[in-house]
Amino acid sequence: MVKDFSAQMNAIPEGWVQAMAMTITLATKDEVRAELTIGQQHLQGYGIVHGGVHCGVIETLSSMGAYLFARESGKHVVGLENNTSFIRAVRAGAKLHAVATPITRGRQTQVWQAQVLDEKDRLVATGRVRLLSLEPDQSLAGEQVKGALSDR
Amino acid sequence: MVKDFSAQMNAIPEGWVQAMAMTITLATKDEVRAELTIGQQHLQGYGIVHGGVHCGVIETLSSMGAYLFARESGKHVVGLENNTSFIRAVRAGAKLHAVATPITRGRQTQVWQAQVLDEKDRLVATGRVRLLSLEPDQSLAGEQVKGALSDR
Amino acid sequence: MVKDFSAQMNAIPEGWVQAMAMTITLATKDEVRAELTIGQQHLQGYGIVHGGVHCGVIETLSSMGAYLFARESGKHVVGLENNTSFIRAVRAGAKLHAVATPITRGRQTQVWQAQVLDEKDRLVATGRVRLLSLEPDQSLAGEQVKGALSDR
Amino acid sequence: MVKDFSAQMNAIPEGWVQAMAMTITLATKDEVRAELTIGQQHLQGYGIVHGGVHCGVIETLSSMGAYLFARESGKHVVGLENNTSFIRAVRAGAKLHAVATPITRGRQTQVWQAQVLDEKDRLVATGRVRLLSLEPDQSLAGEQVKGALSDR
Numbered sequence: 001m002v003k004d005f006s007a008q009m010n011a012i013p014e015g016w017v018q019a020m021a022m023t024i025t026l027a028t029k030d031e032v033r034a035e036l037t038i039g040q041q042h043l044q045g046y047g048i049v050h051g052g053v054h055c056g057v058i059e060t061l062s063s064m065g066a067y068l069f070a071r072e073s074g075k076h077v078v079g080l081e082n083n084t085s086f087i088r089a090v091r092a093g094a095k096l097h098a099v100a101t102p103i104t105r106g107r108q109t110q111v112w113q114a115q116v117l118d119e120k121d122r123l124v125a126t127g128r129v130r131l132l133s134l135e136p137d138q139s140l141a142g143e144q145v146k147g148a149l150s151d152r
Numbered sequence: 153m154v155k156d157f158s159a160q161m162n163a164i165p166e167g168w169v170q171a172m173a174m175t176i177t178l179a180t181k182d183e184v185r186a187e188l189t190i191g192q193q194h195l196q197g198y199g200i201v202h203g204g205v206h207c208g209v210i211e212t213l214s215s216m217g218a219y220l221f222a223r224e225s226g227k228h229v230v231g232l233e234n235n236t237s238f239i240r241a242v243r244a245g246a247k248l249h250a251v252a253t254p255i256t257r258g259r260q261t262q263v264w265q266a267q268v269l270d271e272k273d274r275l276v277a278t279g280r281v282r283l284l285s286l287e288p289d290q291s292l293a294g295e296q297v298k299g300a301l302s303d304r
Numbered sequence: 305m306v307k308d309f310s311a312q313m314n315a316i317p318e319g320w321v322q323a324m325a326m327t328i329t330l331a332t333k334d335e336v337r338a339e340l341t342i343g344q345q346h347l348q349g350y351g352i353v354h355g356g357v358h359c360g361v362i363e364t365l366s367s368m369g370a371y372l373f374a375r376e377s378g379k380h381v382v383g384l385e386n387n388t389s390f391i392r393a394v395r396a397g398a399k400l401h402a403v404a405t406p407i408t409r410g411r412q413t414q415v416w417q418a419q420v421l422d423e424k425d426r427l428v429a430t431g432r433v434r435l436l437s438l439e440p441d442q443s444l445a446g447e448q449v450k451g452a453l454s455d456r
Numbered sequence: 457m458v459k460d461f462s463a464q465m466n467a468i469p470e471g472w473v474q475a476m477a478m479t480i481t482l483a484t485k486d487e488v489r490a491e492l493t494i495g496q497q498h499l500q501g502y503g504i505v506h507g508g509v510h511c512g513v514i515e516t517l518s519s520m521g522a523y524l525f526a527r528e529s530g531k532h533v534v535g536l537e538n539n540t541s542f543i544r545a546v547r548a549g550a551k552l553h554a555v556a557t558p559i560t561r562g563r564q565t566q567v568w569q570a571q572v573l574d575e576k577d578r579l580v581a582t583g584r585v586r587l588l589s590l591e592p593d594q595s596l597a598g599e600q601v602k603g604a605l606s607d608r
Contacts, residue, residue: 009197016202019171019193041171044215045161045300048293050168051211051231051281056204063196063203079203080565081537081586083235083387085415085432087408089293103430104391108588109536111389126407126432128389129203130537130586132564141200141241148197232413233385233434235539237567237584239560255582256543260436261384263541263582278559278567278584280541282385282434284412313501320506323475323497345475348519349465349604352597354472355519355535355585356512363507367500383507387539393597433507445504445545452501
């Protein structure tokens with residue numbers, strides 16, 4: 001049975017995921033899922049969901065999954081590349097859900113893919129994220145790396 | 153002299169750009185610039201800026217520029233693809249700035265590139281956004297398209 | 305029953321697909337498949353398959369499928385964006401196969417995804433291609449568009 | 457003075473670069489340039505240059521530059537991601553040139569960008585390639601890594 005860390009992820013008090021009102025509904029090293037209801041903070045000037053929200057949801061789920069896999073061997077991960085295709089425009093009030101799964105989980109890099117879907121399971125956005133593994137003692141932006149679950 | 157719409161863009165009261173506390177410092181059809189100071193709403197679990205923020209800043213500036221170009225012929229734009237490379241990790245308190253310029257501005261699609269830089273002008277992230285032109289009477293997510301400057 | 309145009313595609317006497325010794329094994333508007341055996345013309349300086357070959361195989365299958373869909377309404381397609389992730393290095397002699405399926409087939413654009421696999425069905429490369437629809441009377445690089453099946 | 461390895465690169469007797477009739481005109485760790493005249497082996501079904509050729513030219517120049525930089529510290533490189541935007545359709549007979557420059561050359565990964573241009577210096581395609589560093593003793597596809605210049 002793969003351990004689900006969604007409760008711990010949702011307990012993090014602040015950050016981009018919280019600012020975007022995302023709820024993580026599953027967080028394992030094999031699959032990560034989330035939900036969000038579209039509000040004003042997700043929109044761009046045309047009144048539809050900002051593309052950066054979709055990129056960010058895809059980045060979030062992929063990074064969480066890659067982190068949960070990497071931490072089993074004491075490693076950390078950092079995103080290298082995010083490519084996202086926008087498929088369907090969505091307006092305020094929509095309830096979206098998203099799911100990420102691994103494409104490859106190597107020793108040096110991982111690739112995850114994620115999809116954002118609407119209430120009718122129609123595809124809204126899809127993308128891939130490539131992540132680099134960091135060794136336990138490696139620094140990141142001038143500080144020792146400490147992951148989201150380090151204190152928990 | 154190309155008209156600068158940054159004041160109008162900053163006057164929009166809500167949306168993703170406002171949630172991310174971005175300030176648009178230049179908004180023309182030839183170049184778009186913005187600044188932001190990194191706070192809690194920009195961070196991911198490791199305490200560095202969330203990759204989705206960089207994707208979103210790149211999406212924002214590219215879309216604004218493409219929109220300002222398209223509206224001169226009565227058209228609108230919608231993002232198709234965003235690919236972003238993450239170059240340098242950044243922590244809270246950093247002051248970032250970003251700039252977008254066009255690669256191609258065709259009749260049917262546009263491509264813009266954007267860079268996010270830190271206080272020392274070191275590259276933090278870079279990406280390209282491809283956008284599709286929409287005709288004046290075309291609908292978007294079930295509604296008539298109405299751009300950010302339509303009522304202003 | 306969806307029509308298979310693979311025989312017509314393989315009958316084209318010259319071009320990149322022929323230079324790369326690809327054999328199209330299925331060509332429908334819903335799915336396109338191909339095979340190739342790695343020879344000298346596919347390699348880069350390290351003796352492994354050149355990344356451009358994988359990008360090109362993904363581009364080929366996605367474009368064929370999008371074209372077969374578009375031509376039913378008299379349209380043509382042209383590639384806008386190709387993003388490809390390299391997963392596994394492959395050497396000469398390997399027999400690869402690839403498959404492309406649609407993610408979205410809209411009126412203005414299509415998105416297809418494709419995978420390249422080895423003999424053991426291990427993923428070698430994966431990517432997405434975004435394509436733009438062209439109207440029947442639209443020109444391309446200064447000439448009237450004429451598709452691969454136009455004379456056949 | 458940065459050393460130019462273009463003669464050595466052009467002396468390689470076979471491979472994708474040779475099959476595509478590319479001539480490397482500059483090969484340094486800071487910049488790589490090439491030329492090619494469009495023939496039948498570069499075309500797709502519409503009679504324009506196959507998108508995979510542009511991806512491959514961008515991959516070639518970026519990889520050569522990254523390799524020339526990495527080898528100074530005894531390392532090798534392997535491509536992770538290639539994202540290419542197609543800007544202008546080109547037909548047989550066109551003489552194209554391309555140039556790649558580094559965006560970042562880190563210890564673990566590099567990012568290079570490249571452009572393909574026509575005789576009038578109009579942009580034909582542009583893209584970025586992310587590459588992973590390999591340690592001197594690391595294997596690749598089951599063999600000890602040996603670069604293009606290893607025997608020279």
